[in-house]
Amino acid sequence: MLKYTRLIIGVPFCFTLMVIWFAWSAFRASPQIAAENLRGAGLSISAAIEQLVVADASLRSLARYTTPDIAYFALIDRQGIVRFHTNPLLIDHPYTGAIQNRLPDGISEQREQLGTGEEVYILRTMIHAGSDKYLLILALHTYRADQVIRRAQTGITVVSALTVALWGGTILLFYMIRREERHQREMRRQDELARLGEMGAVMAHEIRNPLAGIKGFAQMIETVASIEQACTYADKIVSQSIRMEALVNDLLAFARVDHTEKQNADLTQIIIDCVELLRPEAADHNVTIVVDAPQHITANVTEDRIVQMLLNLIKNGIQSMPDGGEVTVAMRQNRDTAVVSVRDNGTGISQERLPHIFDPFWTSKAKGTGLGLALCRKVAEEHGGTITVSSRENVGTKFVVTLPAVK
Structure with a gap:
């Protein structure tokens, strides 16, 4: 039973550790993966915008450029004037934010919350079009990249539910095995008691017969008239005693551990x-x-x-x-x-x-x-x-x- 108990507990335990480690690793890595996806998308889109600016100095072609990931983007010149914005009402207006001619590593990135309540990824980088230089402010939707995080969270939830179900099943199986073991032990005990009762009845019968003979021959010795007849009865008593001794010896040999x-x-x-x-x-x-x-x-x-x-x-x-x-x-x-x-x-x-x-x-x-x-x-x-x-x-x-x- 100990062997099966270790197996029943050990297999789910190892499986649980492996699955939890896998799910937790995926969950820990998901924010970094989402950030890398956003950064890659932002750099690709900023490179495409820079090519459009180089090809069309009037910036009109930017109005036709759009992708599902873009929340908005804007180009600000050196004087702080918005030269292009996905919202046409903001074009040619002064930019209210600070302009950095030098950005660390050429770009800066952060998450910000819009007035609508949506959280977006903001990428700031400098793009060059001949002698002109613009500050590109690119805002990307995060819901597609954040699917990695949501999937990891779902995975943690599913793993937790499966783990609870697995251990619930394991505990139920362990309980059923223990109950069956107790049932089998009780059945063996009942069988042993029944056999002991049967053995006791047989022993009583086997011992009672020679005892009755010994008692009868002993009583007859008291009434005999000759020594020869007494010796005959004594021999029969010895014979019955030997029979009882053989029974006891066989019983001891059988019961011996x-x-x-x-x-x-x-x-x-x-x-x-x-x-x-x-x-x-x-x-x-x-x-x-x-x-x-x-x-x-x-x-x-x-x-x-x-x-x-x-x-x-x-x-x-x-x-x-x-x-x-x-x-x-x-x-x-x-x-x-x-x-x-x-x-x-x-x-x-x-x-x-x-x-x-x-x-x-x-x-x-x-x-x-x-x-x-x-x-x-x-x-x-x-x-x-x-x-x-x-x-x-x-x-x-x-x-x-x-x-x-x-x-």
Whole structure:
């Protein structure tokens, strides 16, 4: 969950930073871009006006010159008389402003507000027409150039709205994931409680039966007349006690959380040792155990847990053949995986029972605890492996365990 949480938060955060940086950079640069656009337009128009003045000393042709950007323009001679103005009523009148024969860098520029309330860009520059020199005052509309600023402001607004929507969606998604996680956790808790109740009922049943036998045989010992009969009842008490002990041991092995440090071990030697331990029991059942492990394979395992798993699997094979047969324990290495198989030619498992054989306390045996195969699956998963089963009735059963092998 922590990994997905970091991803859910990290991606929108990086995206937000990138978009905000882009929008803010565009917004910061927009006034300069607008000013440069106005300056470029003003210089181009002033150059065109200067060419018209040079071509027509009477300045009449200026009356026909216009562009959408021009608010007005005027030419003032050295005596301060307006020689041309886009407003004809101002021509030949004295110019009320100050005339500078020298302008810094040849031009001056500023923004001014007209009487109509419109803000315009004012460019002042000197133009030359032969021996005459005029002060050009050019006023340009700013709304076209200021579109850059307005677009940047709109971009900031849109980015802000998208950012709010993105983070709103992120928070909603995070909340839904957390709610789903709590729901799943509660479902797991309910399943665990249900399983604990089922396990408790099975355990009570399994323990109650031998306890009843122990109690009954103990009461019968009190009434026996001979020592031989008392010994018979005592043997039965011991047998029931051993059955209870086996149940408790299986339960402890299943419930155990393995914290033992894993070590490199020879799986082939572990298989051989397990087979040798079970050969006497196999001989009693007229069962032959065959080992097919041509190469030594090393794995990083907890050895006693692997031994528990293999003993359970081989014992299952022996017990599935009441009339005798053969159990084959084979091992191969598939790249970085050790594959151990235990195959018998016993009675097999029905297809109805096959999906349940790894469930705790589920068993088809009259005296089984139902924890053996559940323990096998737990041991395999503890080592990062798997266990699978295939079976056919009256043909046999094959368990396959995969474990990570050491290169």
